[in-house]
Amino acid sequence: xxxDLQGADLWKRRMFPAMxxxxxxxxxxxxxxIAMDIIPVDNKRYRYVYHSSKWMVAGNAxxxxxxxxxxHPDSPASGETWMRQVISFDKLKLTxxxxxxxxxxxxxxxxxxxxxxxxxxxxAVSFPETSFTTVxxxxxxxxxxxxxxxxxxxxxxxxxxxxxxxxxxxxESYAFWRPSLRTLTFEDIxxxxxxxxxxxxSILQSxxxxxxxxxxxxxx
Amino acid sequence: xxxDLQGADLWKRRMFPAMxxxxxxxxxxxxxxIAMDIIPVDNKRYRYVYHSSKWMVAGNAxxxxxxxxxxHPDSPASGETWMRQVISFDKLKLTxxxxxxxxxxxxxxxxxxxxxxxxxxxxAVSFPETSFTTVxxxxxxxxxxxxxxxxxxxxxxxxxxxxxxxxxxxxESYAFWRPSLRTLTFEDIxxxxxxxxxxxxSILQSxxxxxxxxxxxxxx
DNA sequence: TACTTTTCACCTAGGTGCGAAGAT
DNA sequence: ATCTTCGCACCTAGGTGAAAAGTA
Numbered sequence: 001x002x003x004d005l006q007g008a009d010l011w012k013r014r015m016f017p018a019m020x021x022x023x024x025x026x027x028x029x030x031x032x033x034i035a036m037d038i039i040p041v042d043n044k045r046y047r048y049v050y051h052s053s054k055w056m057v058a059g060n061a062x063x064x065x066x067x068x069x070x071x072h073p074d075s076p077a078s079g080e081t082w083m084r085q086v087i088s089f090d091k092l093k094l095t096x097x098x099x100x101x102x103x104x105x106x107x108x109x110x111x112x113x114x115x116x117x118x119x120x121x122x123x124a125v126s127f128p129e130t131s132f133t134t135v136x137x138x139x140x141x142x143x144x145x146x147x148x149x150x151x152x153x154x155x156x157x158x159x160x161x162x163x164x165x166x167x168x169x170x171x172e173s174y175a176f177w178r179p180s181l182r183t184l185t186f187e188d189i190x191x192x193x194x195x196x197x198x199x200x201x202s203i204l205q206s207x208x209x210x211x212x213x214x215x216x217x218x219x220x
Numbered sequence: 221x222x223x224d225l226q227g228a229d230l231w232k233r234r235m236f237p238a239m240x241x242x243x244x245x246x247x248x249x250x251x252x253x254i255a256m257d258i259i260p261v262d263n264k265r266y267r268y269v270y271h272s273s274k275w276m277v278a279g280n281a282x283x284x285x286x287x288x289x290x291x292h293p294d295s296p297a298s299g300e301t302w303m304r305q306v307i308s309f310d311k312l313k314l315t316x317x318x319x320x321x322x323x324x325x326x327x328x329x330x331x332x333x334x335x336x337x338x339x340x341x342x343x344a345v346s347f348p349e350t351s352f353t354t355v356x357x358x359x360x361x362x363x364x365x366x367x368x369x370x371x372x373x374x375x376x377x378x379x380x381x382x383x384x385x386x387x388x389x390x391x392e393s394y395a396f397w398r399p400s401l402r403t404l405t406f407e408d409i410x411x412x413x414x415x416x417x418x419x420x421x422s423i424l425q426s427x428x429x430x431x432x433x434x435x436x437x438x439x440x
Numbered sequence: 441t442a443c444t445t446t447t448c449a450c451c452t453a454g455g456t457g458c459g460a461a462g463a464t
Numbered sequence: 465a466t467c468t469t470c471g472c473a474c475c476t477a478g479g480t481g482a483a484a485a486g487t488a
Contacts, residue, residue, distance in 0.1 A: 016479095016480090152479085156481080364457085378475095
């Protein structure tokens with residue numbers, strides 16, 4: 001999935017199809033912290049070659065960034081509360097600014113290994129299917145349309161002239177801003193993932209891609 | 221202080237000069253719930269008589285309303301967290317709807333005695349200086365001006381033609397949306413309280429007045 | 441040129457007082 | 465008539481993609 005980290009505030013931009021997780025197996029009466037971090041897939045940067053419609057290696061990633069963790073704002077809460085409904089990380093913000101440590105996120109770490117959350121009784125789970133690509137401009141018109149059609153804040157760009165292909169009916173059949181269980185990816189939309197859109201782990205220009213993962217901090 | 225519970229959504233209206241409290245003496249490592257409720261001053265309703273500029277008794281209050289408690293959204297938090305900064309109840313909403321129990325507030329109880337929060341180790345503190353009057357229309361132009369000048373959301377009504385008396389300079393000298401320590405009342409604005417504006421405990425038309433008080437719930 | 445940062449029109453979401461419309 | 469409720473213009477606060485402006 002491509003994530004736009006371009007344009008305006010390169011400072012702080014939400015990750016649009018937000019990470020949404022359902023948890024089970026917690027102690028209902030125990031208090032938990034739940035956090036999320038992002039790990040780079042590799043240390044390369046990519047460039048989109050238009051005529052071949054592919055991502056080509058275009059150098060190495062920026063200098064490694066100290067790992068950061070986004071603690072879910074509902075933390076701490078009881079296991080009962082966490083398990084009651086889907087946990088959404090929709091307020092997490094991406095940035096490439098190394099100085100920003102206001103609980104925001106943006107991984108450009110070298111090591112592809114989880115190493116961030118230190119402490120007692122910490123359990124980390126990684127979701128490879130949530131890997132995404134940070135871009136400065138969407139290189140796929142289908143992705144642009146998805147972003148505009150499904151993000152409420154992009155409604156201003158929804159001129160009906162943009163939706164013209166047959167895929168629009170399928171997109172519309174999905175609930176608005178209600179992604180599927182674990183997380184909303186393009187796999188949710190039939191036809192897109194299978195066409196092989198160029199959104200797998202890779203980089204464009206200056207930003208890195210990574211694998212968001214959730215970490216459940218078990219505290220006393 | 222008069223609180224507008226009129227016009228649009230009689231449903232849910234914020235209490236504008238919000239209740240703001242600073243707490244000390246808590247156990248820093250203990251978890252606390254902090255809540256607030258409102259208690260009626262009496263069971264009468266009042267009418268503003270224009271020529272005499274006074275509130276006159278105009279009947280009895282509406283049927284008693286089951287007492288409701290507004291739990292501060294930061295609850296639960298450690299004593300250290302609570303004591304670190306001023307606790308603001310600016311998201312508390314007033315309503316006269318008896319069915320609304322979505323954590324909203326509006327007291328029209330008969331008993332002037334605190335009785336709401338039951339539980340272990342509950343401490344309740346009442347602030348008589350925060351008594352206010354719910355009205356359907358502001359009966360005092362100075363109050364209207366204060367509401368418009370100091371509430372960011374009422375900026376659309378700030379035509380400079382309204383501010384003309386000498387009091388405006390004093391109002392402007394105060395920080396915007398930063399009331400004094402315990403709570404923002406008209407006592408914060410020199411000249412208003414001393415002129416005896418008709419905003420002491422009393423009622424206009426259909427709504428009740430009350431004394432907001434904070435209750436610290438000490439839990440394990 | 442090539443890349444980064446700022447700006448902007450256009451939205452969502454919600455809080456104001458006021459005036460019109462409804463209800464009794 | 466009086467009282468209640470609804471609608472509305474006008475704000476705050478913040479999230480979009482696109483395009484302009486800045487930077488080397």
